[in-house]
Amino acid sequence: MSNKDYHVRFKNVQKSYDGKTLVVKDLNLDIEKGKFVTMLGPSGSGKTTCLMMLAGFESTTHGEIVLNGKPINKIPPHKRGIGMVFQNYALFPHMSVAQNLAFPLEVRKFGKAEVEEMVKSALDMVQMGAFIDRYPGQLSGGQKQRIALSRALVFKPELVLMDEPLGALDKQLREQMQYEIKHIHEQLGVSVVYVTHDQAEALTMSDQIAVFNDGIIQQLASPADLYERPENSFIAQFIGENNQLEGVIEKTNKNIAQVKLKNGEKVSALMVDVKDKGEKTLLSIRPERVVINPKASKNSQALEGKVLELIYLGDHIRCRMMVAQNDQFIVKVPNSSFHAQLKEGESVKLSWDKNDCRALKP
Amino acid sequence: MVFRSDEGVGLRKKLLRAERRKKFEALGLIAPLLLVMLVFYFVPIAMMLFRSIDNSQMARILPQTSEAIQTWSGEGLPDEATYAAILGDMKIAYEEKTLAKAGRRLNFDLVGYHSLLLKTGRKVEQIVEPPYKETLIALDKKWGDVRYWTVMERGLKDTTMMYLLAAVDLRYDDDNKIVKVPEQEAIYISIISRTVYISLSITILTLILGFPVAYYMANAKPRTRNLLMIVLLLVFWTSLLVRTLSWILVLQNNGVVNNLLMFSGIISQPLDLVFNRFGVYVAMTHVLLPFMVLPLYSVMRAIPSDYVRAARSLGAKSITAFIRVYLPQTLPGIGAGALMVFIQALGYYITPALVGGPRDQMVSYFVAFFVNEQVNWSMASALGVTLLILTGSLYLIFGKRVNIANMKLG
Numbered sequence: 001m002s003n004k005d006y007h008v009r010f011k012n013v014q015k016s017y018d019g020k021t022l023v024v025k026d027l028n029l030d031i032e033k034g035k036f037v038t039m040l041g042p043s044g045s046g047k048t049t050c051l052m053m054l055a056g057f058e059s060t061t062h063g064e065i066v067l068n069g070k071p072i073n074k075i076p077p078h079k080r081g082i083g084m085v086f087q088n089y090a091l092f093p094h095m096s097v098a099q100n101l102a103f104p105l106e107v108r109k110f111g112k113a114e115v116e117e118m119v120k121s122a123l124d125m126v127q128m129g130a131f132i133d134r135y136p137g138q139l140s141g142g143q144k145q146r147i148a149l150s151r152a153l154v155f156k157p158e159l160v161l162m163d164e165p166l167g168a169l170d171k172q173l174r175e176q177m178q179y180e181i182k183h184i185h186e187q188l189g190v191s192v193v194y195v196t197h198d199q200a201e202a203l204t205m206s207d208q209i210a211v212f213n214d215g216i217i218q219q220l221a222s223p224a225d226l227y228e229r230p231e232n233s234f235i236a237q238f239i240g241e242n243n244q245l246e247g248v249i250e251k252t253n254k255n256i257a258q259v260k261l262k263n264g265e266k267v268s269a270l271m272v273d274v275k276d277k278g279e280k281t282l283l284s285i286r287p288e289r290v291v292i293n294p295k296a297s298k299n300s301q302a303l304e305g306k307v308l309e310l311i312y313l314g315d316h317i318r319c320r321m322m323v324a325q326n327d328q329f330i331v332k333v334p335n336s337s338f339h340a341q342l343k344e345g346e347s348v349k350l351s352w353d354k355n356d357c358r359a360l361k362p
Numbered sequence: 363m364v365f366r367s368d369e370g371v372g373l374r375k376k377l378l379r380a381e382r383r384k385k386f387e388a389l390g391l392i393a394p395l396l397l398v399m400l401v402f403y404f405v406p407i408a409m410m411l412f413r414s415i416d417n418s419q420m421a422r423i424l425p426q427t428s429e430a431i432q433t434w435s436g437e438g439l440p441d442e443a444t445y446a447a448i449l450g451d452m453k454i455a456y457e458e459k460t461l462a463k464a465g466r467r468l469n470f471d472l473v474g475y476h477s478l479l480l481k482t483g484r485k486v487e488q489i490v491e492p493p494y495k496e497t498l499i500a501l502d503k504k505w506g507d508v509r510y511w512t513v514m515e516r517g518l519k520d521t522t523m524m525y526l527l528a529a530v531d532l533r534y535d536d537d538n539k540i541v542k543v544p545e546q547e548a549i550y551i552s553i554i555s556r557t558v559y560i561s562l563s564i565t566i567l568t569l570i571l572g573f574p575v576a577y578y579m580a581n582a583k584p585r586t587r588n589l590l591m592i593v594l595l596l597v598f599w600t601s602l603l604v605r606t607l608s609w610i611l612v613l614q615n616n617g618v619v620n621n622l623l624m625f626s627g628i629i630s631q632p633l634d635l636v637f638n639r640f641g642v643y644v645a646m647t648h649v650l651l652p653f654m655v656l657p658l659y660s661v662m663r664a665i666p667s668d669y670v671r672a673a674r675s676l677g678a679k680s681i682t683a684f685i686r687v688y689l690p691q692t693l694p695g696i697g698a699g700a701l702m703v704f705i706q707a708l709g710y711y712i713t714p715a716l717v718g719g720p721r722d723q724m725v726s727y728f729v730a731f732f733v734n735e736q737v738n739w740s741m742a743s744a745l746g747v748t749l750l751i752l753t754g755s756l757y758l759i760f761g762k763r764v765n766i767a768n769m770k771l772g
Contacts (some may be wrong), residue, residue: 057671077674078683090672094690103686104676155677 006066007033007159007191008054013063015049023049025215027063031193031208033158036185038194040202041212042238047195050212051161054193056080067159078107083152083160083190087167089144091136097123097147098132104155122154123147125184142173149181153188162194166201178204199239203227211235228286232273233360236284243290243329245283246362252277257359259283261324265303269359282362287318287330289356292348305329305350307342317342323350411750414529414743417522423464424451428518431511436538440511445494448514449486456483470738471524471534472513478504509536525744530554550728554748557724560642560714561707565654565700567647572654572699573692579655580662594652602649606713609645610636613717641717649713650706654699661695701760705753725749 008031015024024046031037039047052058054065056077064071072080091100101119110118123129126146136144145165152160162181166174182205185192196202202209203223210220211234218238219231230236237244247259250266257271259281267283274281292305308327309320316332319342323329331350333342342348421428426447434440455461461483468475482501489497499506516522516534527533527540531548535541542548579590597605612618613636620632635641665688673683711726725745732742 055671055675057674076680077671078677078679080675081677082675084672084675086668086672088666088668090666090668092669092673092687103673103678107676107678107682151676161675 005033006030007035007068008193009066010050010054011064011066013050013053013065014061015046015053015058016061022061022215024053027215027217029210029217029220031191033191034189035207036182036192036194036205038196038202038206038209039212040196040199040209043197045212046215047210047212048163051163051193051195055082055084055161081155081157081159083155083157085145085148085152085160085162085165087164089136089148089165091139091144091148091151093136095135096132097128097134097136097139100136100147101151101154104151108155118154122150125153126150126180141169142177145169145177146180149184153184153190157190159191159193162192164196165194166196166198174201175204181205203239211238213238230272230284230358230360233282233284233362236282236358236360241287241330242284243287243323243326245285245324245326245329247281247283247324249274249277249279249281249359256354257281259359261303262326263324265324267303267357268354269357270355271359273361274359280362281359283357283359285352285357287332288316288334289352290331291351292331292333292342302349302351304347305331306347307344310342310344321350410743411747412743413739414525414747415521415523416740417467417517418520420464420467420518421520423455423460424448424518427451427514431515431518434511434515436512436515439495439506439508442493442495445498445505446492449489449494449498452479452483452486456486468513468517470741471517472509474504475510475513478502478510512536512538525740526747528741529744529748550745550748553723553725553728554752556722557708557749558752560639560646560722560724561704561710563643564646564650564707565704567643568651568654568703569696569700571647572651572658573696576655576658576662576695579659580665581667594655597649597652602712603716605649606645606716609641609648609717613641613644636717638719639722642714642722645713645717646707646710650703653702653706657698657702658692658695661692661698665691697760701757705756708753709749 008029010027010029013024013027014022016022027046027050029037029050039050041047049058053060054067056072056075060073064073066072067080067082091097092103095103098119101122102115105115105118119132120129123132126149128143128146128150131139131143131147136147139147148165152162165181166177169177178201181192185205194202194205203226206223208220208222209226211218211226213234219226219235221229221231226235226239230239230242233244236242245261245267247261247267249271250258250260252258252271252275255271256268257274258266259269260266261283269281269283303323305321305323307319308322311318311320314335316334319331319333320327321329321331427444430444430447431440434444452461455464461479462476465476465479468479482498482505485501489501495505504510516524516538524534528543529550531543531551532540533543575590575594579587582590610617614620615632615634617635619635620629623629624632635644669687669691670680670683673687674680678686708724709726710724711730714722714724715727715730725748729742729745729749732738732745
């Protein structure tokens with residue numbers, strides 16, 4: 001792929017606010033045209049700072065941000081042509097919906113008739129045509145969000161940034177808006193850079209997710225890869241739920257390691273970022289990939305587990321077990337007609353595919 | 363025996379009963395201040411305002427005349443009985459030494475009355491028998507002039523509009539009609555418009571100087587913001603008098619500014635910086651600046667930076683974003699600050715009195731002048747009333763547009 005097809009490139013970008021600590025440490029991120037890329041991470045991980053640098057509201061301390069093949073470090077925000085949706089919507093309270101949407105067009109000196117038409121079609125896109133004469137104070141949170149979205153899109157930018165735009169909405173509305181934003185993205189083909197700390201939101205909407213922690217991108221991958229193939233223990237813990245077992249690598253065979261657990265039991269695991277014999281490792285297994293009382297198979301292995309607690313959750317039963325001295329080992333037992341009947345205090349055999357057990361650096 | 367059901371009481375009554383305790387508590391909290399305000403603020407102001415129309419002392423000094431003149435038609439001279447009455451009144455008033463007071467009051471309406479009463483009063487002892495009318499006219503022909511009787515009749519009523527009219531350069535003419543005073547005597551309208559003009563200028567100056575400061579404070583780090591706030595409030599820590607006097611020290615002919623300018627060779631003669639309009643502007647702007655900055659600051663702090671950022675991301679230059687997005691949102695603050703500065707400036711006394719020249723004095727100066735020098739409380743309070751009406755109407759016009767909630771300081 002040639003450079004041109006990247007819409008946005010962060011090259012060795014660093015950011016410091018106080019001249020002592022780096023909020024963003026050596027960030028490299030390439031965003032393809034037309035993709036929906038999410039920056040996901042806990043608060044203070046540097047994701048919003050990256051977005052602000054891209055929008056032009058924060059300077060880069062070091063490195064370069066390239067937009068459409070051109071470095072934009074010195075271009076002021078209003079000349080970048082990037083649409084932006086803010087967390088608190090930032091709709092101008094003294095302007096009506098129509099005036100809010102017309103604002104980016106007026107500063108671009110569009111003709112009056114053209115402005116009217118573009119405003120109307122942008123409002124229709126979010127089904128808000130009937131609200132054209134309202135003021136922001138007369139709209140609900142969800143309605144404000146739609147207006148903010150259509151205002152960011154009305155001047156037809158190729159790149160739209162969204163800074164936790166659904167953070168203030170209730171759960172149901174948030175989920176509805178997630179689909180809507182996703183559909184609009186597909187419909188318009190714009191590139192979207194989306195910042196959120198809600199991983200379910202990130203998994204639902206994104207083509208690619210960049211997980212931030214401690215000022216660096218821990219992993220950039222598609223939602224499926226991120227969930228199923230975490231590359232380090234932070235990702236394994238941060239995305240979804242994972243069981244963790246401590247152990248030491250006893251021997252290696254290609255990319256499969258034999259790991260000795262704390263209680264002496266041995267399991268095979270896929271080596272991800274560990275490679276040497278004798279190295280300490282953290283095994284991570286998804287709760288839904290654990291099989292109870294398995295039939296023998298050559299890829300699987302059996303461990304002893306004692307049932308400590310059973311929680312009925314409707315579609316599945318959540319079972320907390322003691323496995324290899326870890327009493328927080330969770331197994332999700334699907335509530336199907338043939339599911340295993342467990343009792344508290346009972347000991348069972350557990351197994352999983354060795355490719356689902358990932359050996360990571362602790 | 364019948365128990366009353368709960369429904370019988372009624373929901374509204376029950377609510378009132380339940381809330382009554384709260385109301386008493388609230389009343390208890392504000393009662394002390396309310397009482398103090400009533401006794402030491404509203405009552406004196408009401409009495410002051412009443413003074414501007416009160417005229418009852420005249421009827422006390424000249425009781426018989428006040429009664430007798432009611433039969434006078436206003437055409438031609440009054441009858442013999444009225445002359446007898448005024449003679450009787452003057453006799454008593456001369457002895458009690460209240461005649462001069464009445465004279466001063468009538469002189470205010472018609473120049474010459476003071477001397478007429480005193481002159482007649484001295485000789486009133488000698489007149490013992492009728493015809494009083496002819497005797498009085500013989501004594502001074504002014505007693506035969508209808509104008510003097512018109513003024514007397516007007517002057518004996520319980521209330522008078524004379525002072526209020528005078529405060530806006532109007533008076534009664536000989537036919538009891540309200541007319542403008544001759545141009546060379548008219549001063550109050552020009553003083554009132556001067557007061558408004560100075561106050562308006564101060565308001566604009568504080569806005570120009572205060573807006574950037576408030577903006578910087580609202581967007582500064584907490585430490586810087588606190589420091590600036592202290593510096594700003596420092597103005598309140600020193601007395602108004604000290605602040606004003608120090609401006610004289612700074613601006614006078616051999617003051618700091620002039621010395622510095624002359625030392626650096628920019629000027630060879632000291633500039634007149636104080637005891638003129640310039641001095642008034644400098645000192646009053648300084649004193650009133652916090653009242654502009656604080657409401658502005660509190661409004662600006664509530665404007666999230668996202669608005670300007672949004673405008674910029676939508677393609678607006680920073681100046682466009684400021685004018686079209688930021689400035690309109692600060693309007694409540696500008697309104698509140700301007701109203702506070704303007705209303706305070708209208709009533710300013712000490713500062714212009716000390717650093718201004720004779721042509722820079724405002725309405726309050728003349729209020730003080732009438733109280734301290736002329737001992738004319740009525741005229742002082744009439745000027746006070748014009749000031750109050752000016753302030754009140756401004757507040758009614760603009761106060762509604764400016765949310766009172768924005769008047770808070772900080």
